[in-house]
Amino acid sequence: MIFHNVLDIAEIVRQLQEESRVIDPEDLAHISPYLTEHIRRFGEYRSANSRLTPSSWR
Template sequence: MDITKVVNDLTAEDWEIDPVDLATITPYITSKIRRFGIWHLDMEPPEQEAVGHLRTAA
């Protein structure tokens, strides 16, 4: 939202905004940070049968 406001303000002051330059602006660093971490998916079925029923006291 802040970037959008600044760009709108600059456009209102007759600044020329190049869309190519604007496309490189980002509010967070993406080149060295994995936003959601590194995930490993094990697609092999479990060795034992999964327990799918919750036993509760009657």
């Protein structure tokens, strides 16, 4: 996911430069490909069968 974000950011910067927009390196320093706002890496995943124990699956 991070790699994909880096590619997207690089493509957008390239397009802006082709439009003769000036890209300040200081602005780029504030962009992170590691977005964490809406991602729960470690928690609260539920499924319809969450009440079943492993022996119930057999």
